[in-house]
Amino acid sequence: MxxxxxxxxxxxxxxxxxxxxxxxxxxxxxxxxxxxxxxxxxxxxxxxxxxxxxxxxxxxxxxxxxxxxxxxxxxxxxxxxxxxxxxxxxxxxxxxxxxxxxxxxxxxxxxxxxxxxxxxxxxxxxxxxxxxxxxxxxxxxxYDSALNTIMEAVDKLRDTASSHERLFFVEVMGHTAGYLALNGAIASGAEAAIVPEMETEVDQLAELINNGFRKSKNSAIVLVAENPKTGGAIGLAERVKKEFPQYDARVTILGHLQRGGSxxxxxxxxxxxxxxxxxxxxxxxxxxxxxxxxxxxxxxxxxxxxIRHNKGINRTYLDLVKILSI
The missing domain is CATH 3.40.50.450 (Rossmann fold)
Incomplete structure (x- = not known):
């Protein structure tokens, strides 16, 4: 010293x-x-x-x-x-x-x-x-600042989403970690979150569609962590177009907006x-x-x-998104 x-x-x-x-x-x-x-x-x-x-x-x-x-x-x-x-x-x-x-x-x-x-x-x-x-x-x-930016952006998107019967995919950062997507979904009241931690366990998109994403709602917002394996929000929207053509999917990529701001x-x-x-x-x-x-x-x-990346997400938060989206 x-x-x-x-x-x-x-x-x-x-x-x-x-x-x-x-x-x-x-x-x-x-x-x-x-x-x-x-x-x-x-x-x-x-x-x-x-x-x-x-x-x-x-x-x-x-x-x-x-x-x-x-x-x-x-x-x-x-x-x-x-x-x-x-x-x-x-x-x-x-x-x-x-x-x-x-x-x-x-x-x-x-x-x-x-x-x-x-x-x-x-x-x-x-x-x-x-x-x-x-x-x-x-x-x-x-992290907290980016989460608040995501929440504010989804709040604004919700205003226009409510006017259309569409499935909105909102891509956020975190290609190896789904914290922004998962907690952003809870904070913004999104209908679902698709995170990389679950990619090997379940087809998250198919589960979302098969469960009936709309239920009593006329639109749905899904937060998606950027992920090269799924293709991110664009890749998921393309899958919807091919596999579930009855749904009208739209994509918003927040990108580097999440890094900025006070x-x-x-x-x-x-x-x-x-x-x-x-x-x-x-x-x-x-x-x-x-x-x-x-x-x-x-x-x-x-x-x-x-640098191990072994923190893991809280699985109960995934259940919370599902429960609160009914």
Missing amino acids: EQIKCIGVLTSGGDAPGMNAAIRAVTRTAIYHGFTVKGIRRGYKGLITGDIVGMESQSVSNIIQLGGTILKSARCKEFCTPEGRKLAYENMQAAGIDALVVIGGDGSIKGAGEFASEYNIPVVALPGTIDNDLGGTDATIG PTSLDRILASRLGEAAIEAFMEGQRNVMIGVRNSQLVYVPFSKA
Whole structure:
């Protein structure tokens, strides 16, 4: 711990509402405890190109309410190579950075683990992804904000859906995890959710149609997690056209709308707690851990556990959607 004087912070992968709140918390907590802070722009790409800037308390003023990330983000194939990581390490040394806070999803955390093990660097990660698909934590930064965006969009779609006897498929993000689709369906009163966790167990579309999706309603909205195996909402609508031509299917893909917007209060609070805990972790001698939250308590999650994708969905929530859609 005595060797850490300067802490670097970066955001990597897809942006998520609340990342700025996390940057703010990391920066100000580090300064509060006497560390120097440097921001790395454009994620791991910034480490490779040397795009590194000094951070002061005022650098993060008036950003807690902003979506996106002031440090920018980028995918970086070069960092996946030993040569790229070597260059990143050399630039990190040249900038005087002794430890690293990485804010991102599973790919970002996997990269952080490889980098830390190769060069014996203290690294702490924060879970920043709208998909909520990291292990060891109940929630990730950006998930609640994205969920609220989905809910508001479906509320608006419901206004027009009620005017037509149609089956509406609304595609949301989460190609390996159905949290946004499932909880978005509950929050918006959708008639069903089609999630990747169930794809090997049951033909979810056939079950939906055979159960009679309309019942006493003149329209239905189904939330669908993007999934290459099912083809997402477009693939399901094509299946309806071929297999169930009696139904008029329509598709809405929310796409990157889910990533944008001001973070909710829950995401601002979560990001602030996790950001402070990242600096506390360094002070306790922790390394190669992601800061998570379980039952409202902060926890240290090994990188290997964080990227496992084994959290699973709550099956009772699927029953809840079915029960409440009658």
